[in-house]
Amino acid sequence: xxxxxxxxxxxxxxxxxxxxxxxxxxxxxxxxxxxxxxxxxxxxxxxxxxxxxxxxxxxxxxxxxxxxxxxxxxxxxxxxxxxxxxxxxxxxxxxxxxxxxxxxxxxxxxxxxxxxxxxxxxxxxxxxxxxxxxxxxxxxxxxxxxxxxxxxxxxxxxxxxxxxxxxxxxxxxxxxxxxxxxxxxxxxxxxxxxxxxxxxxxxxxxxxxxxxxxxxxxxxxxxxxxxxxxxxxxxxxxxxxxxxxxxxxxxxxxxxxxxxxxxxxxxxxxxxxxxxxxxxxxxxxxxxxxxxxxxxxxxxxxxxxxxxxxxxxxxxxxxxxxxxxxxxxxxxx
Numbered sequence: 121x122x123x124x125x126x127x128x129x130x131x132x133x134x135x136x137x138x139x140x141x142x143x144x145x146x147x148x149x150x151x152x153x154x155x156x157x158x159x160x161x162x163x164x165x166x167x168x169x170x171x172x173x174x175x176x177x178x179x180x181x182x183x184x185x186x187x188x189x190x191x192x193x194x195x196x197x198x199x200x201x202x203x204x205x206x207x208x209x210x211x212x213x214x215x216x217x218x219x220x221x222x223x224x225x226x227x228x229x230x231x232x233x234x235x236x237x238x239x240x241x242x243x244x245x246x247x248x249x250x251x252x253x254x255x256x257x258x259x260x261x262x263x264x265x266x267x268x269x270x271x272x273x274x275x276x277x278x279x280x281x282x283x284x285x286x287x288x289x290x291x292x293x294x295x296x297x298x299x300x301x302x303x304x305x306x307x308x309x310x311x312x313x314x315x316x317x318x319x320x321x322x323x324x325x326x327x328x329x330x331x332x333x334x335x336x337x338x339x340x341x342x343x344x345x346x347x348x349x350x351x352x353x354x355x356x357x358x359x360x361x362x363x364x365x366x367x368x369x370x371x372x373x374x375x376x377x378x379x380x381x382x383x384x385x386x387x388x389x390x391x392x393x394x395x396x397x398x399x400x401x402x403x404x405x406x407x408x409x410x411x412x413x414x415x416x417x418x419x420x421x422x423x424x425x426x427x428x429x430x431x432x433x434x435x436x437x438x439x440x441x442x443x444x445x446x447x448x449x450x451x452x453x
Contacts, residue, residue: 146373146393146411152425155414157449162188164448165436167197170236170281170324171207173438173445174198180206183440186450191222200281202239209234217244217258226258236281236292243289243303245282249275251294253282255306264306269293274319276338278358280326292323296337315340325359332380334359334366341368343382350382357395362419367405369395375407377421388421396433401442401453408433408444416453 163177173181178191180198192198196208196216205225209215213230217239230248237246242259251272255265272294280292288309291299296315301308315321315337325336333344336359341352355371365385368376373393377386394410400419407415414427437446442453 144392146390146409146413148390148413148426150426151413151428153427154429155427155451156430157446157451159450159452161186161445161448161450165438165445168436168438169197169199170278171200172198173436174208175448181438181440181445185440185443189220190218192218199234199237200239205239207237207239207244209237213248215246226256226261228256228261230254235275235294236279238282238284240284243284245284245289245291245301247279247282247291247294249294253291253293253299253301255289255301265301265308267299267308269297269299270295272321275322276320276324278322278324280323280335283326283328285328290326290328290333292326292335294322296321296323298323298326298333298335312342312344314342324356327361329361329364329380334361334380341366341382343380345380352376352378352382358397360398360400362400365419367398369398369407375421377419386421388417388424390415390424396437397439397444399439399442399444399453404453406442406444406453408437408439414444 162179163175165173166176167174174197179188180190182201192208195210199207199209204220206218211233213233215228215234216224217226218224232248232250234246235249242257244256244258246254251269253267256263275294283290287303289301289303298312299308300310314335317339320338323335327334331345335342336356338356343350357369357371360367364380366378373390375388376384378384396408396410398407403419405417409415410433412429412432414429416425435447444451
């Protein structure tokens with residue numbers, strides 16, 4: 121009985137402490153003006169993924185901008201676009217590959233929803249919500265490989281897409297691993313552990329530059345080259361690549377610019393800032409801050425300018441090349 125009373129007292133104390141905790145907001149002392157969404161989209165953003173955004177009317181936005189010629193089926197959202205072929209899926213595990221005319225090239229229903237996918241010629245590489253990786257020949261509708269990685273409990277909403285290189289395919293898993301698959305025989309050559317957290321440990325960023333492979337989870341950035349493997353640990357919000365430099369955005373409002381060896385070249389700090397997304401345009405870095413600001417710096421994180429945005433970023437948004445899309449409007453930097 122005493123133990124029960126003590127437990128209840130402890131829980132009550134924790135609840136009261138939580139209720140008295142005041143949320144801290146990004147509040148710059150001065151601003152450099154305002155920015156407003158200035159152009160209209162055909163409809164509002166309904167879904168977002170690492171590969172793009174899908175509007176309520178089925179049109180899509182990729183990094184290159186709005187494509188109003190594409191109209192996905194109702195309930196489907198864009199995963200990625202590869203050479204005018206569009207991979208879309210829905211929450212029921214249905215996946216479709218369509219061409220620029222809307223014709224269905226391939227379709228399949230998976231046991232669970234597909235969270236990321238890429239396409240090269242006849243090969244479709246996909247990762248499912250159950251942490252299965254697939255390689256499928258879409259011309260023959262044949263599964264060349266299916267591998268079940270370890271079970272997961274929760275994932276970050278940002279999920280990187282598989283990468284096709286000349287002889288291999290790099291798969292980002294949902295449990296903090298990368299799988300290297302031989303394209304010729306569909307065999308897994310090796311796996312690499314990026315991070316070993318229990319929750320929200322999926323690969324959120326994946327890219328290759330020259331001989332460097334870059335991957336990130338919410339806790340670690342890893343760079344692998346033929347000579348060595350380098351790590352950067354932190355509470356990571358997102359990663360942006362600019363030629364051979366990385367911008368690492370942290371959840372405490374810090375930004376680090378590094379080279380591909382993760383050597384810090386510059387850093388900046390915006391107290392309590394919640395970074396939503398970022399893009400580079402005209403030799404400037406533009407960052408959307410969730411509580412309602414656009415932060416602009418030069419590429420060395422100097423000369424910051426802070427602009428008040430139209431309102432707090434509460435709904436789905438997407439950052440393309442030099443453009444920020446929000447709700448049913450966008451702004452070009």
